[in-house]
Structures are given as C-alpha cells and as structure tokens.
Amino acid sequence: MNTASFPRVRLTQAPTPLEFLPNITRLLQGPNVYIKRDDNTGLALGGNKTRKLEFLIGDALAKGATHIVTQGATQSNHVRQTIAAANKFGLKSTVLLEERVSGAHADYYNNGNVLLDQILGAQIETRPAGLDMNNELVAVGERLKSAGEAPYLIPGGGSNAIGALGYVVSAQEIIAQSNDLGLRVDHVVHATGSTGTQAGLVVGFQGANSGIPVLGISVRAARDKQEDNVRKLARQTWELLKIRGKLPDETVQANSDYVGGGYGVPTDGMLEAVQLLARTEGILLDPVYSGKGFAGLLDLIRKGHFHPGQNIVFVHTGGAVGLFGYRSVLAPQAAF
Numbered sequence: 131m132n133t134a135s136f137p138r139v140r141l142t143q144a145p146t147p148l149e150f151l152p153n154i155t156r157l158l159q160g161p162n163v164y165i166k167r168d169d170n171t172g173l174a175l176g177g178n179k180t181r182k183l184e185f186l187i188g189d190a191l192a193k194g195a196t197h198i199v200t201q202g203a204t205q206s207n208h209v210r211q212t213i214a215a216a217n218k219f220g221l222k223s224t225v226l227l228e229e230r231v232s233g234a235h236a237d238y239y240n241n242g243n244v245l246l247d248q249i250l251g252a253q254i255e256t257r258p259a260g261l262d263m264n265n266e267l268v269a270v271g272e273r274l275k276s277a278g279e280a281p282y283l284i285p286g287g288g289s290n291a292i293g294a295l296g297y298v299v300s301a302q303e304i305i306a307q308s309n310d311l312g313l314r315v316d317h318v319v320h321a322t323g324s325t326g327t328q329a330g331l332v333v334g335f336q337g338a339n340s341g342i343p344v345l346g347i348s349v350r351a352a353r354d355k356q357e358d359n360v361r362k363l364a365r366q367t368w369e370l371l372k373i374r375g376k377l378p379d380e381t382v383q384a385n386s387d388y389v390g391g392g393y394g395v396p397t398d399g400m401l402e403a404v405q406l407l408a409r410t411e412g413i414l415l416d417p418v419y420s421g422k423g424f425a426g427l428l429d430l431i432r433k434g435h436f437h438p439g440q441n442i443v444f445v446h447t448g449g450a451v452g453l454f455g456y457r458s459v460l461a462p463q464a465a466f
C-alpha cells in the first residue's frame with residue numbers, strides 16, 4: 131500500500147496529536163477514550179479536508195489546472211479549506227454553496243465558514259436545495275473552459291479515491307502513533323458524511339492488516355445507504371492503490387442513529403457533546419459533524435457498546451468554525 135506514487139502537495143501539520151481524554155474517560159467509566167486531533171491539521175483553521183487536499187491539489191497541479199471548482203453546503207468546511215489550498219498554490223477558485231439547511235438563523239448564512247470563504251476570496255455562487263450538485267459543478271466547469279480556464283472539479287467533501295488517500299495516510303499515522311505509545315486501538319469512531327474520511331481510514335487500516343475496526347457515525351444518510359456509499363469509495367481507493375485481494379464488506383460499518391432531524395439540524399445529543407467536551411477537556415467540536423459523531427460515541431459508551439479496558443480513538447475531523455453559524459442554538463442568551 132503505497133501513497134508515495136501519487137502527486138501530492140504538503141499542507142498538513144502532521145502528525146496531528148493522538149491524545150488521551152482523562153476527564154471524559156473518568157466521567158463515563160467505560161473504555162479509555164483517545165482523540166486524534168485532525169481538527170489541528172492546519173490550513174485556514176484546520177479539519178479533515180487538509181489531508182484530502184494534499185492529493186487533490188497535487189493532482190490538479192499535475193494536470194495543469196488553473197481554476198479549482200467545488201461545492202458544499204452553506205457552512206461547508208470543505209469549501210473553506212479548498213479555497214485556502216487553491217490560494218496557496220496560485221489557483222483561482224469558484225465554489226457553489228447549496229442551501230441544504232433551510233430556515234436557519236442569519237448567522238448560518240453569513241458567519242462561520244461563509245465569512246471565511248469571503249475573506250479567502252473565492253468566487254462564491256449559491257444554489258437552492260434539491261439540485262444535482264454534481265451537474266452544477268460540471269456546468270460551471272464547462273463555463274470556465276469556454277472562458278479559457280483549465281478547471282479542476284473537486285466533488286463535495288473532496289470525496290473521491292484521490293481525496294481518500296489523505297485518510298489512508300491518517301490511518302497509517304494512527305498505527306505508527308499507537309505503536310509508539312504501546313497502545314492497542316480497539317475501535318476508531320468518527321463522523322461520516324461524503325464518505326472520503328471513512329473510506330480512507332478503512333483502506334488504510336485494512337491494507338496494513340491492523341485489524342482496527344472503524345465505525346462511522348452518519349450525519350446525513352440512513353445506515354444502509356451510508357455503508358453502500360462508503361464501501362463503493364473504499365473499493366475504488368483500494369483499487370487505486372493496487373492492494374491485492376478484496377476489501378472485506380464487513381470492514382465498512384456505519385450508524386445513523388444520531389442524524390436527528392437531518393443534515394445540519396441541531397440535536398440535543400450534539401449540544402450536550404459540544405458542551406461536554408469543551409467543559410471537560412477544553413476541546414471544541416462542531417455542530418454538524420464532529421458534534422454528532424461524538425454524541426454517538428457518548429451514547430454508545432453509556433449503552434455499554436464498548437467495554438472498560440478497551441481503547442477507543444475518536445477522530446476529531448474539525449469544523450469548529452461552524453459553531454459561529456449556530457450561536458442562536460448554542461448560546462441563545464446574549465452574554466452582554
């Protein structure tokens with residue numbers, strides 16, 4: 131399993147820390163809980179997209195691109211980080227923001243990631259919910275081609291096999307760090323959305339025969355659909371890396387019990403998770419992804435799904451910038 135033959139730029143402040151959470155572990159009296167700090171990857175306030183963008187921007191530059199085009203929800207962390215990466219390598223960018231969450235507070239549409247997108251300076255276009263955003267991406271690409279640009283299209287979340295290589299690398303990093311610490315990792319848990327993170331982790335752990343299982347906590351799709359989508363991308367990533375044999379189906383496991391009312395819609399569990407980790411360990415989750423992911427982990431621990439003595443690694447995929455879009459929910463009473 132060799133990622134070295136793929137074009138790549140360096141964006142990640144790696145290795146990101148693998149830390150023990152003593153207060154959460156004591157409080158829950160279940161397994162030992164560790165956190166992989168991929169919120170600290172660097173690149174315009176960090177998050178999981180930094181790792182994917184190393185390979186995506188590398189590929190774009192290798193193909194002679196002049197202009198990056200991507201899409202995401204209004205508060206997309208992926209969009210924010212993609213603009214930053216494009217800027218760093220002198221590429222222009224056009225981003226499509228889909229109004230996937232309706233009826234939110236004004237902060238949702240103008241603060242958080244949207245504010246940073248504006249500071250970073252991409253061409254921003256909005257789209258109503260319900261369109262095929264891949265078609266929209268292709269149409270913008272065609273328009274840019276007619277204008278003499280060489281566009282490079284990055285799918286939502288940077289989730290194709292090239293982007294997923296970033297999480298193959300992250301899995302290798304977790305294996306190396308846990309070996310150094312003498313830590314047996316019994317389970318990795320994280321928030322799963324557009325699937326690239328989970329696909330990369332699964333391929334990285336399985337390709338290294340580590341035996342480390344991964345559980346994705348879905349933030350949008352129902353379990354079967356999420357598992358199918360992750361499996362499809364994991365297989366493509368497996369093939370891209372020319373790993374021998376077949377990726378076993380059962381390596382892809384998702385849980386969609388913590389989605390609540392839908393993508394980006396706050397849940398009580400998310401609110402509790404965000405506050406609990408902030409108030410016990412001083413670590414900030416986000417309202418759309420890692421908050422729901424950690425809410426899932428908390429609930430599963432409380433239900434006895436993991437056992438005392440086991441070591442669980444939660445991959446913090448970043449996104450705290452999104453908190454600023456959710457002030458009305460997180461802190462409904464003004465401080466002053």
Ligand SMILES: Cc1ncc(COP(=O)(O)O)c(C=O)c1O
Pocket residue numbers: 177178206207208287289321322323324325326327328416419420447448449450
């Ligand atoms: C903060 C954060 N966590 C998790 C995810 C989910 O990762 P993936 O889209 O690779 O499944 C995203 C993706 O947008 C994200 O922004």
